[in-house]
Amino acid sequence: MGFMYNGIHSKNMKLKARLTSWQASPPLRNSYEIVPGKVGIADFGCDSSERYIKVSCNIYPQRTFENLVKVLDDISAWLNPMEGLKQLVLDDVPDRFFLARLNTEIDCERILSSAGSFELTFICPNPNGYAITDEQFTFSTTGSHELVRNIGNINSYPIYQLKGNIDSSSSSFVTITTNGEELKLIGRLASNEILVIDSLLLTAKVTDLNGNTLRNGLPILDELNFPILNKGSNEIIINTNNATFSELNILANSCWR
Template sequence: MMTYDGFDFSRYMIVNDIGRPLMPPQVIQSMEITGRHGAYFLEKRHAPIVLPVEVTLHEDLNMSYMEMKRYIAGNLNKKEPKKLIFEDEPDMSIHAIITDNTEIDDLLKAGTTTLHFYCPDPFYYAIEDEVFTFNGEGSYDFTRAKGNEESEPLIEIQGMNSGGVITLKTDHSEINFEGALNSGETLVFDSHFMTAYVLQVDGTKRSANNDIDSLDFPILAVGANNVTVSTENASVSTIRIYARSRWI
């Protein structure tokens, strides 16, 4: 079974094989210096992946085979990557979009093809994610039980600030916020998009990027983590951490 952008394809096709790599392609950046052996390692990152999914289309009783092919094509055609879920891993999803050719080998009222899903973000994300909630400022330990890779969390802080400082500190980062935070508003740090904003009472967002002193956004490890929120002439009532747990 395969679900794409909320549409269950099990009624129209059988998934025969999924070409999932053990890891995404690894991109290594290094620097060579004339006269020295080897190279200096700079960084490693995960490249996008392509998932080949071999499927068999079978006729549906409510439409002809050709009508069904058009119907399937319409549900696969997206303008941007959407959530893709496979039956053997129902607790995680990856964002994907169809790429390459999708020619079908037809045999009577059935056909086989390989769908190539391009995944610009090579991570699988937990469908039911871990959320950690703490009351008031302080230092808090918590454990990420899901995923096998560092995650880029979304952290919400509710409180008030007018001329003071709210400090968010994790094991490897620290950000100071000096902007205004009114009653009922929520300060948000989004590590995935490397942005900070204030969610206002009416639901609109107000950028807070100019009110923070660092773009070193928090990263959560698999397992044990710590977050510390402190204030100076400000107050904090609630801290909520959406882990965005993920797997390679």
């Protein structure tokens, strides 16, 4: 077993790796407050904190200590945390990836003169795991549609890609209502452009048909009401007013807590 980090598998770095533990859910960040005159505490809910993933590693004998150091040099460069978050995929959980970086030093214990072992601890500031092969949905007509998410175990923050034609008049708009929450799109959108709305990053942009960014898309959103998809069934309602709707493509961004 092993893991893939930044597109490179641990076996290609001469590592034998295995999970030593698994967090079934990330740590909680609780919000409590003491209220004078009230028994106990006031509970203002909780949120997920960062996730830590620990991997135990071994380097097989490399004939000489010099060769062992060379392998460790390559591993140190591969896992350099200064390069930021990279995709981490564990062989034991191959359907999802985490955005992670190394959180501690690599401190190798020499087992033999040319072999060693150490433990890696990765930190995932976003504790959720995201689907490697995700669900996508495409709607090409207005009206009510059902969208059913089967991957993941929590609500997801999808990416919406809208094609259509909206002019700059106040009477021209498209509305997308996701599970009762309406997103109204106003402003200018040409038929050869795509409005990309990313609910996870809370951003929007307008691209050409090849995906090249043309401009900021946030001014097209009447309100910053980013859609959220439930696990299971979702209702999507698309309506227009003095505008043309061509297609809505939805990338679910399915995830696990």
